[in-house]
Amino acid sequence: MKIDTEKLLMIPGPTMVPAEVLNAMALPIIGHRTGEFGELLVDTTEKMKKVFQTKNDTFIITGSGTAAMDMAILNVIDKGDKVLNIVNGNFGDRFAKITLAYKGESIKLENEWGDMAEPEAVKEILDKHDDIKAVTIVHNETSTGARNPIKDIGEIVKDYDALYIVDTVSSLGGDYVDVDKFNIDICVTGSQKCLAAPPGLSAITVSEKAWEVIEKTEKKSLYLDLEEYKKKYNEKKQTPYTPAVSLIYALNVALDLVLEEGLENRFKRHEKLAKATTAGLEAMGIELFAKERARSVTVTSAYLPKGVKDKEFRGLLSKKYNVVIAGGQAHLTGKIFRIGHMGTAKEIHILATLGAIEMALKELGVKVENGVEVAEEILMG
Amino acid sequence: MKIDTEKLLMIPGPTMVPAEVLNAMALPIIGHRTGEFGELLVDTTEKMKKVFQTKNDTFIITGSGTAAMDMAILNVIDKGDKVLNIVNGNFGDRFAKITLAYKGESIKLENEWGDMAEPEAVKEILDKHDDIKAVTIVHNETSTGARNPIKDIGEIVKDYDALYIVDTVSSLGGDYVDVDKFNIDICVTGSQKCLAAPPGLSAITVSEKAWEVIEKTEKKSLYLDLEEYKKKYNEKKQTPYTPAVSLIYALNVALDLVLEEGLENRFKRHEKLAKATTAGLEAMGIELFAKERARSVTVTSAYLPKGVKDKEFRGLLSKKYNVVIAGGQAHLTGKIFRIGHMGTAKEIHILATLGAIEMALKELGVKVENGVEVAEEILMG
Numbered sequence: 001m002k003i004d005t006e007k008l009l010m011i012p013g014p015t016m017v018p019a020e021v022l023n024a025m026a027l028p029i030i031g032h033r034t035g036e037f038g039e040l041l042v043d044t045t046e047k048m049k050k051v052f053q054t055k056n057d058t059f060i061i062t063g064s065g066t067a068a069m070d071m072a073i074l075n076v077i078d079k080g081d082k083v084l085n086i087v088n089g090n091f092g093d094r095f096a097k098i099t100l101a102y103k104g105e106s107i108k109l110e111n112e113w114g115d116m117a118e119p120e121a122v123k124e125i126l127d128k129h130d131d132i133k134a135v136t137i138v139h140n141e142t143s144t145g146a147r148n149p150i151k152d153i154g155e156i157v158k159d160y161d162a163l164y165i166v167d168t169v170s171s172l173g174g175d176y177v178d179v180d181k182f183n184i185d186i187c188v189t190g191s192q193k194c195l196a197a198p199p200g201l202s203a204i205t206v207s208e209k210a211w212e213v214i215e216k217t218e219k220k221s222l223y224l225d226l227e228e229y230k231k232k233y234n235e236k237k238q239t240p241y242t243p244a245v246s247l248i249y250a251l252n253v254a255l256d257l258v259l260e261e262g263l264e265n266r267f268k269r270h271e272k273l274a275k276a277t278t279a280g281l282e283a284m285g286i287e288l289f290a291k292e293r294a295r296s297v298t299v300t301s302a303y304l305p306k307g308v309k310d311k312e313f314r315g316l317l318s319k320k321y322n323v324v325i326a327g328g329q330a331h332l333t334g335k336i337f338r339i340g341h342m343g344t345a346k347e348i349h350i351l352a353t354l355g356a357i358e359m360a361l362k363e364l365g366v367k368v369e370n371g372v373e374v375a376e377e378i379l380m381g
Numbered sequence: 382m383k384i385d386t387e388k389l390l391m392i393p394g395p396t397m398v399p400a401e402v403l404n405a406m407a408l409p410i411i412g413h414r415t416g417e418f419g420e421l422l423v424d425t426t427e428k429m430k431k432v433f434q435t436k437n438d439t440f441i442i443t444g445s446g447t448a449a450m451d452m453a454i455l456n457v458i459d460k461g462d463k464v465l466n467i468v469n470g471n472f473g474d475r476f477a478k479i480t481l482a483y484k485g486e487s488i489k490l491e492n493e494w495g496d497m498a499e500p501e502a503v504k505e506i507l508d509k510h511d512d513i514k515a516v517t518i519v520h521n522e523t524s525t526g527a528r529n530p531i532k533d534i535g536e537i538v539k540d541y542d543a544l545y546i547v548d549t550v551s552s553l554g555g556d557y558v559d560v561d562k563f564n565i566d567i568c569v570t571g572s573q574k575c576l577a578a579p580p581g582l583s584a585i586t587v588s589e590k591a592w593e594v595i596e597k598t599e600k601k602s603l604y605l606d607l608e609e610y611k612k613k614y615n616e617k618k619q620t621p622y623t624p625a626v627s628l629i630y631a632l633n634v635a636l637d638l639v640l641e642e643g644l645e646n647r648f649k650r651h652e653k654l655a656k657a658t659t660a661g662l663e664a665m666g667i668e669l670f671a672k673e674r675a676r677s678v679t680v681t682s683a684y685l686p687k688g689v690k691d692k693e694f695r696g697l698l699s700k701k702y703n704v705v706i707a708g709g710q711a712h713l714t715g716k717i718f719r720i721g722h723m724g725t726a727k728e729i730h731i732l733a734t735l736g737a738i739e740m741a742l743k744e745l746g747v748k749v750e751n752g753v754e755v756a757e758e759i760l761m762g
Contacts, residue, residue, distance in 0.1 A: 001424065001633045004417060005409050014410045014626060025406035025627060028386050029395045029579055031705050040382060062581050063444045063604065066622040070604040098603045192623060198410055200443050200581055200625025221602065222479045223444060223451040241447040242573060244581025244625060245395060246406060252382045324412050 007318065010353050011326040012142045012170055012299040012340035014192035014199040017250070018257065021197060024249040032245060038237035044248055045233075047255035048203050051172060051195070051263065052187060054179035056205045059229045060251070062244045065169040065190035067224065068202035070098055072165045072186045073136070075226045076213045079103040081133040084125055084162065086117045086148070089141030090329045091167060099136070102220060107132070113332065114144045114301065116294035119152040126160045133213070134163040134185075140171035142193075143329040145301030145338060146294040147175070154182040163210050169193055169202075173258050174270040174298045174342045185210040191247065194270070194298055196343030197254035200247045206230075257344070270297040272378065273341040273350055280354040280375035284361070284368045289336045298342040301328075303335065305366045310334045313360060320363075321356035347379045388699065391734050392707040393523045393551055393680040393721035395573035395580045398631070399638065402578060405630040413626060419618035425629055426614075428636035429584050432553060432576070432644065433568060435560035437586040440610045441632070443625045446550040446571035448605065449583035451479055453546045453567045454517070456607040457594045460484040462514040465506055465543065467498045467529070470522030471710045472548060480517070483601060488513070494713065495525045495682065497675035500533040507541045514594070515544040515566075521552035523574075524710040526682030526719060527675040528556070535563040544591050550574055550583075554639050555651040555679045555723045566591040572628065575651070575679055577724030578635035581628045587611075638725070651678040653759065654722040654731055661735040661756035665742070665749045670717045679723040682709075684716065686747045691715045694741060701744075702737035728760045 009016045030037050041060070049058045061068055073095065077083060083104045085096040088111035099106040109125055111117050117137065126132060135157050139150045150166050157164040163185040168177050172187075174194030179187045185207040192199035206214070206226060214226055222228070228240040258266060274297040278288055281302050289301035304310055310327045314337065317323045328336040339353060354372045361368045390397045411418050422441070430439045442449055454476065458464060464485045466477035469492035480487040490506055492498050498518065507513060516538050520531045531547050538545040544566040549558050553568075555575030560568045566588040573580035587595070587607060595607055603609070609621040639647060655678040659669055662683050670682035685691055691708045695718065698704045709717040720734060735753045742749045 001405070001421060001630065001637075003408050003411060003421070003630070007409075007411070009410060009412060011412045011414075014413065014623065017410050019407075022407045022409070022627070024382070025579075026400075026403045027384050028388075028403070029390060029398050029573070030384060030388075031390060031392045031707075032395065032580070033392075033707070034699075034705065036385060040384070043382065063448065064623040064625075067444065067604045070602060074602070094603070101600050101603045101606070190623065192410070198406075198625065198627040199413070199623045200628055219482050221451060221455070221605075222475070222482045223448045223605070224602075225482070242395065242445040242571065242580045244445075244579065244628060246403070246579040246631075247581055247625060247628070249382065249384070250627075256382075318415075324415065326412070326414070 007322045007324050008349060008352055009324050010339050010341065010349065011324055012338055013190065013342065015196050015340060015343035015345070017196055017198055018344055021250045021254045024253045025246040027249055029245050032243055033238060040248060040252065041239065042237050044252045044255065047252065047259060051255060051258055052179045052205050053177065053181070054205050056179060056207045057230060058203060058205045059233065060248065061202045061204060062200065063202055064199065065188060065202045066094065068188035068204045069095060069167060071204055071224045071226060072188050073098045073104070074102050074220045074224060076134055076163055076210065076217055077102055077104040078218050080105060082107055082129060082131055084109060084132050084135045086122065086135065086137040088115060088117055088144065088146060089113050089138065090143035091138045091141060095136035114146050114290045116146055117148050117153065119149060119156055122153050123156045126162065132162045134165050136165045138167040139177065140175060140296050140298055142170040142299055145290040145296045145299040147296045151182050154184060158183040163213060170298055170342065173266060176267050179205050191251050194342045195254050195258060197251045198247060200244055201251055270342060273345055274300060276350050276375040276378040277339055277341055279378055280371035283374035284358060284371035298340065300339045300341065301336050304337055305361060308361065308364055308366060310337065313337070313364060316360045316363060317356055321359060323353050323356040350375055350379065388703045388705050389730060389733055390705050391720050391722070391730065392705055393719055394571065394723065396577050396721060396724035396726065398577055398579055399725055402631045402635045405634045406627040408630055410626050413624055414619060421629060421633065422620065423618050425633045425636065428633065428640060432636060432639055433560045433586050434558065434562070435586050437560060437588045438611060439584060439586045440614065441629065442583045442585060443581065444583055445580065446569060446583045447475065449569035449585045450476060450548060452585055452605045452607060453569050454479045455483050455601045455605060457515055457544055457591065457598055458483055458485045459599050461486060463488055463510060463512055465490060465513050465516045467503065467516065467518040469496060469498055469525065469527060470494050470519065471524035472519045472522060476517035476548070495527050495671045497527055498529050498534065500530060500537055503534050504537045507543065513543045515546050517546045519548040520558065521556060521677050521679055523551040523680055526671040526677045526680040528677045532563050535565060539564040544594060551679055551723065554647060557648050560586050572632050575723045576635050576639060578632045579628060581625055582632055651723060654726055655681060657731050657756040657759040658720055658722055660759055661752035664755035665739060665752035679721065681720045681722065682717050685718055686742060689742065689745055689747060691718065694745060697741045697744060698737055702740060704734050704737040731756055731760065
């Protein structure tokens with residue numbers, strides 16, 4: 001195995017992980033049916049709840065964010081149940097695919113990719129169908145760098161029977177999320193984004209209203225059955241199946257770092273980094289992809305300059321300048337690039353990334369203005 | 382977070398993990414959509430195939446062994462399909478529970494816990510029902526320390542249409558498994574047992590015969606859908622969803638250690654450690670639980686001596702003597718104890734464990750003969 005350990009990882013997750021978090025995984029494994037593990041699980045879960053800002057039951061799952069998205073749907077719908085899937089990107093669409101995989105009826109509210117969903121449009125659909133069982137939305141569309149107004153939409157959904165299911169995979173710990181204030185019934189996130197822990201874990205919160213639905217829903221999985229997680233946690237402070245012990249060590253330390261910095265400070269840092277990144281790119285003469293009113297604070301998306309090929313551009317950035325950024329997904333492949341500035345990302349990373357982009361584009365024959373200096377102005381502020 | 386790093390972990394998984402495997406997780410995270418990760422995934426998958434002894438498609442899953450067991454069933458059965466679940470322990474029973482969770486019809490072939498399944502009995506059921514879609518069996522019942530004759534049963538199942546699904550979670554890499562020779566259609570394992578990697582990953586192999594069934598089976602999950610894994614691996618050498626990158630680093634190094642030692646040598650080591658453990662316990666005057674003909678080489682189970690309380694015994698072992706062993710599961714709780722001697726377990730660990738058991742039992746007022754010396758004789762051989 002040979003891993004290049006010198007690259008700057010500026011993709012929208014997994015993110016760079018601080019050494020003290022990585023080193024936690026070098027600790028010996030402990031038995032997952034011991035009291036010692038129980039204490040660790042409770043401690044980690046309680047910290048997760050603080051970050052989610054919730055009193056709802058919260059579970060840590062061994063599996064990626066998609067596993068938690070799967071759980072959010074399969075535990076609350078039966079065959080034929082209507083789900084309103086708000087779609088303005090690849091992950092919004094993933095909720096629709098999951099709805100169909102479990103034989104639900106997916107009502108899609110589609111918005112332009114790169115823009116946000118309109119709360120009023122959600123209300124209209126909820127008024128039209130009185131039997132919608134759940135509304136799904138992605139807070140921060142990793143695929144487009146656009147942010148949805150989950151607080152405003154939560155204000156609407158709370159007046160209906162439908163459960164409010166929110167994916168905060170690439171926002172929790174970097175952007176303002178308050179599960180209880182936003183009336184979120186089921187909130188899912190991943191370890192490898194704004195929490196800056198390694199990938200492989202996800203987390204899910206479940207409200208009382210959601211439990212009432214879950215209890216009446218037919219079992220459709222063993223590994224992803226929420227009631228198994230609840231039972232084992234309440235009875236023994238354990239997980240129903242073997243958890244990724246080392247990843248839980250890492251998540252525990254990563255959550256300490258999040259809480260030490262403080263959620264408010266963390267949100268402000270992400271906002272500043274996003275502002276510097278977008279201003280820097282714009283100063284270079286690069287067109288941003290996400291609409292201004294919908295811009296994410298954790299992921300910036302921009303069009304590839306004319307004539308620049310995605311593979312060539314990102315290849316040069318990675319191979320010559322050691323900066324790894326992401327391309328587009330689905331129909332945006334080859335059209336946009338994406339920069340993740342989340343987790344423990346700092347001023348230095350933004351400067352290095354913008355500078356490397358300048359160099360790579362110049363090398364590819366693109367006329368580029370200086371963007372780094374503009375970014376500096378914001379980063380100093 | 383406070384972890385006791387000084388204990389000897391002698392439970393039947395997770396096992397102790399060598400420092401070089403743990404340290405691999407301290408490497409920086411790489412992007413999972415990069416060519417570099419693709420190479421790592423292919424390399425790790427190819428090593429996994431060598432250990433499975435198979436040419437079949439093989440996938441590494443972010444999730445525990447139960448996730449892979451879930452996949453083995455949900456991808457091959459539709460509602461009402463008959464599955465023959467061979468049950469002689471907790472994990473055999475888990476396959477039956479999964480069958481029911483996906484609305485299959487579970488035909489249970491139950492055997493005494495601690496004993497093995499009879500190949501002839503399997504044949505009888507397959508002859509009686511001509512529409513059994515799959516046969517499930519657990520090679521090494523972690524819950525009882527008993528081993529099933531998966532080679533002999535494979536010889537029978539291959540003459541029927543039914544798929545042969547085998548759980549080798551606590552045997553692969555420690556006991557003789559040859560997926561292709563044993564005619565196994567779907568074989569699942571976990572990272573945290575005989576492979577001595579950290580918990581959190583599982584692996585699954587899929588035969589051509591199994592793919593034919595999978596293609597005709599209704600989708601019942603997104604996260605655990607095998608065709609998504611196949612498609613993404615074949616097209617891009619990637620996983621469909623974010624994998625636990627750090628755990629794959631660790632698994633890669635752990636597989637190197639397995640292959641360096643050599644499968645044959647590894648099987649012999651496990652056999653010797655098992656013999657020493659059982660002989661040592663018997664010499665002490667402790668009654669073994671699993672029947673002699675069915676004894677596992679990776680887990681030894683034994684009755685708690687009369688009057689000895691499980692919690693008191695294992696508590697003393699762990700707190701005073703720093704040896705962690707497991708109790709019984711399901712109806713065996715409080716009746717048996719289990720020692721795992723798998724992965725990178727060595728002579729020293731058996732000696733220490735047997736010695737600690739002697740001390741703990743003496744302290745609890747049990748008359749115990751010397752077992753360590755008897756074990757030494759075998760370990761020297």
